[in-house]
Amino acid sequence: MKTRITQMLNIEYPIIQAGMSWASSCAALPVAVSEAGGLGVIAAGPMYEQDFRKVLETVRASTDKPFGVNIPLYRPGAQAFLDLAYEFRVPVIFASQGGPAKHLARFQDIGTRWVHVVSTLEHAAKAAAAGVDALAVVGGEAGGHPPANEVSSLVVVRKAVRDFDLPIIGGGGVADGYGIAAMLALGADAVQLGTRFLMTQEASVHEAYKTLAVATGVDGTQLVGRKGLPVRMIRNEFADHMQQVDQTVTDKEEYEAQFRKSTLKQAALEGNVSWGKVEVGQSVGLVDHILPVREVMQQLVQELNAARQALSQI
Numbered sequence: 001m002k003t004r005i006t007q008m009l010n011i012e013y014p015i016i017q018a019g020m021s022w023a024s025s026c027a028a029l030p031v032a033v034s035e036a037g038g039l040g041v042i043a044a045g046p047m048y049e050q051d052f053r054k055v056l057e058t059v060r061a062s063t064d065k066p067f068g069v070n071i072p073l074y075r076p077g078a079q080a081f082l083d084l085a086y087e088f089r090v091p092v093i094f095a096s097q098g099g100p101a102k103h104l105a106r107f108q109d110i111g112t113r114w115v116h117v118v119s120t121l122e123h124a125a126k127a128a129a130a131g132v133d134a135l136a137v138v139g140g141e142a143g144g145h146p147p148a149n150e151v152s153s154l155v156v157v158r159k160a161v162r163d164f165d166l167p168i169i170g171g172g173g174v175a176d177g178y179g180i181a182a183m184l185a186l187g188a189d190a191v192q193l194g195t196r197f198l199m200t201q202e203a204s205v206h207e208a209y210k211t212l213a214v215a216t217g218v219d220g221t222q223l224v225g226r227k228g229l230p231v232r233m234i235r236n237e238f239a240d241h242m243q244q245v246d247q248t249v250t251d252k253e254e255y256e257a258q259f260r261k262s263t264l265k266q267a268a269l270e271g272n273v274s275w276g277k278v279e280v281g282q283s284v285g286l287v288d289h290i291l292p293v294r295e296v297m298q299q300l301v302q303e304l305n306a307a308r309q310a311l312s313q314i
Contacts (some may be wrong), residue, residue: 001304004167005134005190008113009092010066012037015180015300016136016169018194019043019070019094020144020279022268025051026204027058029197032293034065037301041068041094044081046265052081056088066091068115073098086110094136097145101130108133115169119147124160134167135160136192141173143194143221143232143281150223154186161187175283177303181311195281196300201292206271210290212278218285224277225259227252234278238262 003014015038017024024030025047030040042059044052059067069090071081074097082103085093089110095103096117104114108131116127117136124135137160139153140146147156153172161168170183171192183191197203199213216234223230224242233239238261245258267276291299 003184003189005169008133008167009039011039013297013301013304014184014190015039015297016068016190016192017041017197018144018171018192019045019068020194020198020203021045021264023198023203023205024070025055026202027055027062028204029200029202029293030067031059031062032200032202033197033297034063034067036294036297038297039066039068039092041070041092044069044071045075047081049077049080049084052084056084056090060088068092068094070094070096070117072096073100073103085112099130100127100132104131119145119156120149121156121159121163124164128164128166132166134169134189135164136169136171138170138192139172140223141232141282142171143198143279143284145229146172146223146232146281148223148226148230153183157183157188158186172281173283175281175286177300177305178307179283179286180300180304181307185311193283193300195283196287196296197293198280199284199287199290200296201290205268206273208271208273209267209278212273213280213284214288214290216280216284218282221280221282221284227255228259231264231277231279232281234273234280234284236276236278237274238277 017033017040019041021043024043030042033040092113094115113133115134116132118124119138137157139156140150157170167189169190169192170188175196180191224239249255262277264277266272267278
């Protein structure tokens with residue numbers, strides 16, 4: 001399968017594993033995805049520098065396939081993580097939540113591709129103007145931090161394809177090969193999947209997190225923290241708490257304090273899925289089993305080929 005992204009990133013399939021804090025803050029998941037022909041992505045967000053270095057060393061020793069790292073530019077110490085990515089000549093940077101302009105030249109000089117992850121067209125335009133190599137555009141169905149305006153992937157990805165002369169990676173609401181085919185039909189050059197890869201054996205989140213995700217339907221998530229930077233997560237006690245906060249708290253500092261009472265770490269690392277932020281996308285309702293990455297990739301490719309064949313006969 002050849003698209004601008006597969007050729008740019010030198011990968012077999014237009015399938016990219018989203019960088020997910022805790023779930024892919026490890027070597028096992030990214031290595032498995034890259035070895036299976038996709039692009040695995042290390043999530044640097046919650047990591048310490050020394051742990052990030054160890055994971056980079058392990059990935060480099062475990063695969064000769066391309067891989068990426070996801071670095072939120074707003075996080076404290078982001079520059080140190082960028083420096084490590086430079087030192088290891090990471091093939092692909094996925095960056096978000098910050099301006100890329102001052103970082104691009106040195107990475108592009110060594111052949112690293114810079115993909116900027118955005119959830120609004122405004123941020124996409126700024127990143128494109130700065131000179132990034134590609135955009136990863138996610139819609140309202142996505143887990144983690146989808147757009148507060150809740151514009152769907154179907155709309156925002158198609159609009160991005162129309163507006164920007166760059167390779168586009170679409171994301172949000174996709175968990176199988178038929179969804180990948182739909183994104184490619186919109187004009188995307190590849191598809192980013194988070195929740196599907198979170199629900200694999202290699203993902204380094206607590207088993208309670210995965211168990212709850214398997215039991216959750218397509219209507220089992222909601223945007224939480226709408227007055228700030230919202231997250232899409234499974235409904236639980238904390239989500240119910242924030243629903244009350246949305247209705248009663250008007251002071252910004254108090255609102256943010258209430259939102260910080262729960263963390264992704266509580267759910268993903270400690271297994272507290274009643275109060276922690278169990279971040280998944282709406283596509284969680286399309287996933288019924290926790291499987292090894294290799295089997296997931298095989299299924300995705302088979303379904304994508306079946307969808308392409310079906311479309312060709314219309």
